[in-house]
Amino acid sequence: MNDDRKAAAKPANRRGAARLAAVQALYQMDIAEATLPMVIAEFEAHRLGREVDGDQYRQADPVFFRDIVSGVVRDQRDLDPQIHKALTPGWPLTRIDATLRAVLRSGAYELASRPDIPARVIITEYVDVARAFFDADAAGMVNAVLDTLARDRRSAEFLASEPT
Template identity: 65%
Template sequence: MKKAEPKKGEVKRSEPKANRRGAARLAAVQALYQMDIAGTGLNDILAEFESHWLGREVEGDQYLPAEAAFFRDIVTGFVAEQRRLDPVIDETLLNGWPLKRVETILRAVMRAGAFELDKRRDIPARVVVSEYVAVANAFVDRNETGMVNAVLDVLARRLRAGELDPAG
């Protein structure tokens, strides 16, 4: 399996329990990346990640135990909403830069973030944006995380009108 490799190493087991959702987000982005790159089907990717990656040591890296139900919700939820959410992300990208031309890992980050902003109203928009910027930071440099931040911020204001004040 080709896995998106974080540039700063994996999350360590000593991280607080609260980071199980963060680990689920990271795994969801990796799963969406794998689906995009290799064309892996939904059921196969869920089975692979749940049995071989979440909370396991892989190639010397210890993966933090993730909230498996949250991981599954993000991946299956995005796949179910992809036809609706991809055009929304496309409209948000500046200068007519289509989503299909965005680096695969960044596309996966934006997709997972867009799903959460759209469907997980129990999680504050600012938390969703911040968490996915942190996930992006594990894979790419600061300039590219700035793009993720900008796109998700616009999506948050669009998908959750009223939650974020205009002054931001």
Template identity: 60%
Template sequence: MSEPASPGQPAMRHANKRGAARLAAVQALYQMDVAGSGVFEITAEYEAFRLGKEVDGALYREADAQWFRAILAGVVENQKTIDPIIRQALTEDWPLSRLDSTLRAILRAGVYELMKREDVPVAVIVSEYVDIAKAFYEEDEPKLVNAVLDRVSRRVRGEGRGKDAS
């Protein structure tokens, strides 16, 4: 369902709010990793000062705050399960520790959704996180995100591009 449009702005669809929540969750996970901030502190900061707000002249898109909280809390709560799943999907020459914090945040959020949000289609999750990777990287990282999330989707949901047709 769309929200009424503000003058001069198109209505924001529910899916766009979820996409904005995913991006904000990746940014928050990055901030937690780099600064060592806690989930409650980061959640409060983003909800009070970032989601749908102007920060340093840049306007953050309005986001689904509940979706944002669910991803953030879900990654933190399930990280001991998520990280080994990512490690299994990476090649031996690319250990998880070799990935930068942004890429780890993208993969952790995507794997969380694949594991716990069965109401969201695999294609939507993979596409959203590949798009987030493209916002941060221009080289091979979006392809890596696509490959890892595809492998994980086959493992945790039995779905993905490489699934055998039986």
């Protein structure tokens, strides 16, 4: 691969790593009741691009990481009802695993607040994040919920590619 292609691929990889780290940070906030400043400082100082417990973390875009984590925390009161509405009846968001909640909240945040990123890219990225933690059923649920949210919020992106 030539240097131009490596340089072009790097920002996307750094964003993917930021998404994964954001989900982990949100999980930590949910479970350990850590504060936003504490979690961001810990991840930036000790996790992003570093080795932790024998696992090498990929270098992540720190600005993108902060945007997702801060945005989810700031907008959670708006995001949670939207996610709940997109879930299967009888499965409230509070009943879902904390990591899966973090995946859904992060994806919902990006769909709502990052129009610069295509909805399909967001959905695919968070399905991949879900696969890092869960089986195909959970990844399928993430796909279904985020697709529902995306079609509601960004219908124009989907209308352009729908068969007539």
